[in-house]
Amino acid sequence: MNDTAIRSRWVLANGVRTHYAEAGGQGSTLVALHGGGAGSSGASGMGPVLPLLGRDFRVVAPDSIGGFGLTDTQAPTPYGLISRAAHMADFVDALCLDKFSVLGNSQGAWSGVYYAMLHPDRVEKLVIVSSLTIAGSLGLKQAPNEAMHALMGYDGSRAGMKRLLEALIIDKARITDALIDERQRAATRPGAFEAFQRMAQGIEFVRNDPVLKLQTQWQEALPALTRRIPTLILWGTQDTFAVPATGRALAEMLPDARIEWVEGAGHQVQTDAPDRAAAIIREFLHG
Template sequence: MSEGQDVSLAAQGRVFVELLEHWGLDEPSVVAHDFGGAVALRAHLLHGAPYRRLALVDPVALAPWGSPFFRLVGANAEVFEQLPPALHGALVREYVTSASHKGLHPATLDALVAPWLGDAGQPAFYRQIAQADQRHTDDVQGRYRELDLPVLICWGAEDTWIPPAKGRELAGLVPRARLQTVERAGHLVQEDAPAELTAALTAFLS
């Protein structure tokens, strides 16, 4: 949340490797959602982090990515940072809401929005979008056939942020991947269909 802080996918991939080493985890099973998918893939393919198995839930993994709104904000982050707080709050609430197919419980929506409000949260929201560069997935996209471990790809059937077709494309690039579509779920599968996602992950991880 600090000005000047590197929160790029490249930085997060390195930090994830350091965390695994700090925790002393030997070949953990990893579950990663959205940007976390890109982080986990970079950590494994570029930095050699060993996994026992990998579950990717609606991951950012294939070009092109980023909605028109996402690209607009990324190119004009300093302008958006200056929005009146009330307008910024409404924008973030609408943005987060659009990630759900069924609609989020008000308390859940409040919790997801809260970090991005206030004097620290508002500029941080736009800074992290500005640092989201597709080149960080371009670095690894050509190496997905090197993934030699069990991979589960879960995708919300109603994801409007990253279309389900991307899940089918990704599954076709990973040799040992299995694709599981989660019905009646948007991008936030864990909120829209928690029981179905938990069942899929439990079966895969066990």
């Protein structure tokens, strides 16, 4: 068996039929969490780095609840990303993972950090890739841009999916027909669009609830977490969604975290520059 091949797997995570991609099998475990764009999944969001990191680690990349990948579209998400982080907790428990590192892109990074705040004894290291969501939880503001409009304006069409991917990935050669079609199938399967809408409603509910929104204000909690758990931030120099200025501001607020800029990469650093991203992540996890 080729341990670096991406394997399709299923697990029942607290009653939620959860699909995940897996690579490797030797060494410590890395949980890889995809971003929040329509149709994303463990394989489509993290696929280019999975076989590369699988040479050194066991990498598991779940499809989140909220209409992503192949995971059950009926799973409830009343608290938005907090619900997504709870699903991650159920997922790692279902796989009997006691200690592991976390790699997360965008909303996936937020979910991984939230989990680490609740379970700092179980997370060995954190890798944050281009997360505007985390920046927002630190009180950082960024003006709307065209990439945001493309992501939020996905209309269910294949052309809309292509526009979405072009907002996230700079290297257009990596936006293949296979990738477009894979994400389009995931985004348009029965129940996925409604699940995606419910996730957005859950995020908005938390944002406006006077008690719950306090759980998303990390000005003190995240710097404290990065003092306890070694943290790496990867950011693309050409990110048009979470712009480099936001990455620099985030790094200033997290002086104990290490930041690495990946030249020419966009919001999905792991897709635009998989070899470079994998090399940096590998060195950090082994260090």
